[in-house]
Amino acid sequence: MSLDAIITRADQLIVMGQQVIATRKRSEYYADSVDGALMKGFRVAVLSFIDRVYGREHPHFAEFQGSTNNDNIDHAESGLAIIRVIREEIAGGWLFTVRGLVTAEVFADFLEMAEHLLESGYKDPAAVMGGSVLEEHLRQLCNKHAIAIDEQKNEKQVPKKADRLNAELAAATAYSKLDQKQITAWLDLRNNAAHGIYNAYTREQVGQLLTGVTNFMARVPT
Incomplete structure (x- = not known):
């Protein structure tokens, strides 16, 4: 698989993250949340991507894992921000x-x-x-x-x-x-x-x- 294909996969994951955030449910008393099933799928997909590209010992893996462990909107936004950084890092060589x-x-x-x-x-x-x-x-x-x-x-x-x-x-x-x-x-x-x-x-x-x-x-x- 070429570098372009890796970048394409990162772009797909960014779209997935955006779709998760689009399911935002506002709450008057609790933190806003997103669709739990979509959030879980996004999390698993990105962790698999980071593992394959960088390895589990890389700081990106631990950062993403720790920042996306529930369906709060801030976790979804953090996950999207991390995969965007990763995408730019890879594209920049x-x-x-x-x-x-x-x-x-x-x-x-x-x-x-x-x-x-x-x-x-x-x-x-x-x-x-x-x-x-x-x-x-x-x-x-x-x-x-x-x-x-x-x-x-x-x-x-x-x-x-x-x-x-x-x-x-x-x-x-x-x-x-x-x-x-x-x-x-x-x-x-x-x-x-x-x-x-x-x-x-x-x-x-x-x-x-x-x-x-x-x-x-x-x-x-x-």
């Missing part, structure tokens, strides 16, 4: 710009450590570390493109395999089919290292992995 900068800095540190391991003669842990950075970058890209990173198996939510994330990202045109093939090769190398098949790759190939992952992340940022 702040969501992925800030997240991408922080993530890139952290990943750069890990890749630097992997380079140091490789230079010190430890090609196998370097391969595992470089491949792990790549996999996490794929997960961040999935969040950017609103692609689910978990799936339901045996009544449990489990993380999708990196190869599947790679395929779904390519299908969503997050990057090219050529990138997809290269990422598959890098993931295979990482898996060999993680499973102790150390003769399946060389030190030079690990170096190419680290350089390639670094360049890919710079070219396809989160």
Whole structure:
């Protein structure tokens, strides 16, 4: 799903909030209220949206959750104000710009450590570390493109395999089919290292992995 689609969904939620406020019931003795069922639907929809786009640990989630826990008009208005702020934040590029900068800095540190391991003669842990950075970058890209990173198996939510994330990202045109093939090769190398098949790759190939992952992340940022 593209950034435009995420913004479109935010616009839909704003309309939903406006519809809730339109049901305002005035009271002489108590706080004005809105339709309880519509308010509940609005609340659930926005919380689901925030969870998927930002995660439950983000302040937006807690703020919205705490500001919309009944059908008073002020709670409906607060909820609408919050989703409007979120919409402008996403449209302005702040969501992925800030997240991408922080993530890139952290990943750069890990890749630097992997380079140091490789230079010190430890090609196998370097391969595992470089491949792990790549996999996490794929997960961040999935969040950017609103692609689910978990799936339901045996009544449990489990993380999708990196190869599947790679395929779904390519299908969503997050990057090219050529990138997809290269990422598959890098993931295979990482898996060999993680499973102790150390003769399946060389030190030079690990170096190419680290350089390639670094360049890919710079070219396809989160």
